[in-house]
Amino acid sequence: MGARIRLAVATLSLLGPCIFAAPSSFTRLDILPPPPDTEPIEIIELPLPPVAPTQDQGACTLELNPHRTGCIAVDPSLQGGTFLPDGNHVIATVNFTGDPAAPDPASVYMGMQMIAVRTNGTTFPNGDPWKCITCGVPEENKTGSEELTEYPQAFKDGRRAMAGSNIVDCGDAELTSPQCTPDKVHIYPIWWEAGSIRELRIHPDNVHLGFSSFTQQNGALGQYAYFGRIVFNPSPEVGEPLSPRYEVVNVTRLFNPNAPQPVEVKGKQLVTNPDATAVGELRGFSGTGKEITYVGAPVESSNIDAFAADLTTGKVRRLTQHPEYVDPLDISPDDQWAVILDTRGTDRQMWLSGMRGIPPVTDLITTSITSATRNNGQRRFFVPWLIDYHGDRGSYFGQQINAAGDGTPGAINDPNWNARADPRWSPDGTQIMYFYRTPLAPQSVVKVPEFIPWGVPVNAGDPLPVRPAPAPGIYTLNGKVSGSARVELIGDGTTIDTVAVRYIKFSDDGVNTLHGSESVTITRLSLSSSRADWYSDLWSTGETRSSKRTGRGGFHLEIDSLVNIFKANGTMVTTIDGHVYKPPANGT
Template sequence: MGRHLSLAVATFGLLSPCMPAAPSPSINTDIQPPPPAPEPIEVVELPLPPVAPTEDEGACTPEINPRRTGCIAIDSHLAGGSFLPDGNHVIATVNFTGAPAAPDPASIYIGMQMIAVRTNGTTFPNGDPWKCITCGLPDENKWAREELTEYPQTFKDGRRAMAASNIVECGNAELTSSQCTPDKVHIYPIWWESGAIRELRIHPDNVHLGFSSFTQQNGALGQYAYFGRLVFNPNPDVGEPLHARYEIVNVTRLFNPDAPQPIEVKGKKLVINHDAISVGELRGFSGTGKEITYVGHPVESSNIDAFAADLTTGKVRRLTEHPEYVDPLDISPDDQWAVILDTRGTDRQMWLSGMRGIPPVTDLITTSITSATRNNGRRRFFVPWLIDYHGDRGSYFGQQINAAGDGTAGAINDPNWNTWADPRWSPDGTQVMYYQNLVLPPACGGHNPLPCPVSTAPGGRVNRLMLAKLASRSPLPPQPVAQLPEFIPWGVPVQAGDPLPVRPVPTPGTYTLEGKVSGSARVEIIGNGTSIDTIAVRYRDFSDDGVNTLAGTENVTVTRQSFSASRVDWYSDLSSRVGTKSSKRTGPGGFHLQIDALVNMFNATGTLVTTIDGVVYEPPANGT
């Protein structure tokens, strides 16, 4: 039985009372209904294997696990996954440790493995509420190229699951059945002829896949997203490994350099295209598979939002508008709801993105930097939120899923328990899985001014798997899945050896950006023709929404220190006196930030202060 933590009836809106309700530039053109009423949400912690006190051989003793079915590490590198088709199980990957040496039968419970966890309080026939699916496989059954680590996902047949770039398969047996024994389980790698793949997501049709490939262009880290078909090849004759594997074929790159770009130059004018498809980080698909979800070019400066694009028509939908950072998300099976992991309510990003209505011009060079400030290493600020199809509007910013906790150590809303990607909906739309990790050094303790918390979880573990039950909802019937063309019309079909395109950037020069409602901005872009180093903007009564009217200047320079690390020198003196009274100002010496997008450790000097209706937001101190 999962450990019951709290019954949550969360409330609407933000924890921050000064969040402006004024509309901001949006690409949602649908008529927006009134916000939904809040609903009861019960949050429980799901059971995990017992914890070994150390990672020494034999530390998982019969006293700790009398059934001899393994122990996990205190930090098991847990990654929560999606539901099995019956809705009564979720999969996860964990690191087993402390197993005795062979030939002891318990020796198989070692290393990163995939498990299934019961969500309904029942147990497997052996009495455990969880089952290890991949423990004890014969060597000839596993040709995985990577550990079973990130983004575990299930197929609708119940016989297959995916983690990292591998597929776990149990022949004709369901993964959770007693017929699924180690001798029947195989781990097959996923192979693409053009190279390494990351961020894999299964399309709801169970035959297509979305994935990303990372690049270095102009000395900076970048990525492209792709869409392709999965096929099984039992006898490959090219590429590595030359063993049975899944292959991705009929691939479309979800970026077309000849299509409209988010920001373009037309003569002496700068033009912003909010309808442009700018798939940055791939996040998955809608529940019916009609849309792809992603983090794209901002609509408002420094405001990282989630978007959806119709895979057939290319119509773009802005899923979120709140100034805080959003990234992981999952859309309900009927497409009517989303669970997002967002820093809203924590004020983590408000110092940078809280001022509304600033066009995303400096974001041509700052997006990877501003997004990296969402975390501080192991300390993440994601909170799970439930939001309807129509998204943020007026004073509605969704319903915090874990709002009802008391904030104490181990509570469902304990801020030291950080939510990690990805949340997952149950097939019937009545439950949501998410998982959390407790803050660890160096994000606390040592030179960090924040003390490290003491885990209250069983065995002192620092990972937990959570289940949110939407108690008032009726189960959804099976939902139809969208029929898609084999190649995405707005993308570009690719084959091995095709050169990567360069994302177009505006040519260096001085341009005018016209406000949609009033005023204009003078934009100076400085660079070498292939990359941009500095952007300087002067606003004169500039307004895109008729609510926020900007005046003042902003000047940003980015210096690349490596493909993932940068220094930004930021000077800002912006104000809005019409509608919301707000400002964004740096001190006399400016604001200077050094950050690595792969590490997310905050290291800054100087000041950058955003004020909204008298409430002041400042950057976090280094190490917090």
């Protein structure tokens, strides 16, 4: 994967070694518009601070950076962010190597810092095409703040940006202006009285945000998504830190245990609800702010997709349907396009999720394992794609943004230079991490309710609900068009450890019919690590002929979802119209 790093704009993208990524599933294709024409795409690399060969004292020499504005590490921990409101700058966080022995101001270029990079080929007054915004901020201006990790996001005033659980604030000066000097910059923590927060996303109205919080339930990691308002408190009297901070108030948990769930029990029958509002990992908001985007519960077995839910009505829109794994995404300012980071085109997940039309039954216990196979440790397999509002349909699975190039090392489509979250659109819709089109007029933001009607208002100390799940037992799952499945759920009464399913002429779409059996047993080794013992003998007939089969001894997978390196033995083979897909050797 190499030691080089790359920032690029497609007329924007963040690339580097491991830096860099619909309608209801039953919507009729004949009522959707045809796929859009292919868009022209131009990719331009953006400059970064010079890279020091080591982190040793003196490694950032005058030859490397005659301006003495610092060097970044070979492993820069680069996190690409959003455009600033003018569309001529993008922000990012990056790890400076520093040189403690160097005279000021070089010694302030140390650790994780937020920078702004010009996208129009011009430079700042000192001659650099980039500016470090947080280097040299006095300690008293960042009391209570945390390291500037995660992907920075700019506010529309151009004077503030969020990085991790902090807000970088330059008062009345724009972040990129000469007036924004280190002594004027404050780094304020973001505080929520109910606990820690992560994966924060600014709503387009710039006064609300979405965020996630992790929890432990039934011996495994879980998470909930939330929506709230941010307010500045210059003199807090409760909680830590008791220093000026931004606070999250009027919080709604975007999960209601009393609402319809993706899989439910009704009598002795299992029922799947593809339109259930089941917010999983929060990904952000649509361009107008009308919808929240997230990775949701699978609609098809082992197929991890992105969804959008209307913040007022809760109506769900399935953004992707391709069987490969999708995660980071951003929707254009006018809501008509999305840029996604997806493993489609790499065949990374096809051995597991390529067979279509399997109900999400084994996913009651396998989702964390199947999603973790998307990476190989720090190596991502994401590729950036452009899709229109109506999403995947028929043979249309979007347009690969970085398709140009000859595939050689260092080319824009070098398969070893995979994408890393998060892709972003420019305010006028002419640039993204990879794409340009006719400029948009400024888009109005949809007014959203203060408390989300389909969620649950949250106060400090409220107990977390347990996500409802079917109890152990034997159930019937009827196909929406024909056939049925016998589903046996085995567990200790509080958790399910084994799911065994037998399909009998089962069809949800009336086009393909599913036959055969599948069973999975999960052994939880720790909060984040599990072992799956998988036995599958499935095949389908109809428009597509496919199968998913394990060897006689089954397929056995052990993986830690926080590390994404798995150990596997046995065989699992998925065949789709003659194309054969097999799992990578131990995650490579």
